[in-house]
Amino acid sequence: MEENIAGFLCYLVGWITGLIFLLIDKRPFVRFHGAQSIAFNISIFPIWIALWIVWLIIAHIPIVGLLGLIIFPVFGLAVFVAWIFLMYKAFSHEKFKLPIIGDIVEKMVNK
Numbered sequence: 824m825e826e827n828i829a830g831f832l833c834y835l836v837g838w839i840t841g842l843i844f845l846l847i848d849k850r851p852f853v854r855f856h857g858a859q860s861i862a863f864n865i866s867i868f869p870i871w872i873a874l875w876i877v878w879l880i881i882a883h884i885p886i887v888g889l890l891g892l893i894i895f896p897v898f899g900l901a902v903f904v905a906w907i908f909l910m911y912k913a914f915s916h917e918k919f920k921l922p923i924i925g926d927i928v929e930k931m932v933n934k
Contacts, residue, residue, distance in 0.1 A: 830856040830913030834906060838864040851932065856913045858928040859921060863909065866924060867902055874898055 833844045833856040841860030844853050878891040905921075912919035920929060 826850055826852045827914050827916040829853040830916070831910050833857045833860045834863075834910045834913060852916075852918060854932045855918060855928060856909075858932050859909070859925060862924045862928050863905070863921060871898070 829844055829848055829850070830853055833841045833853065838861045841857040841864070843857075845857030845861065848854060848857070874894050878894055881891045882888040909919065909921075920926060
């Protein structure tokens, strides 16, 4: 399998395919995208929890509480766009590093 196809597949089913390719494939490009897929999907969870906490706090404020309902669709759309973008970059055979996560992943994979 070509590197760019394997890199694309790392993101396809989230952390599951990322983990599979991280453990099975030994090519640095594929291992990077596998590890970044795992880190990307894991980092979404605490952000989602923080958004719930913010929403629970502002939900009791009459007008601002309604704006809180916009947070979740916008966050979901941002995650979806980032996911598509990461798959596109991997398919284009580019080693795109996400801010913060990318540097950590690169250090882990290069050890």
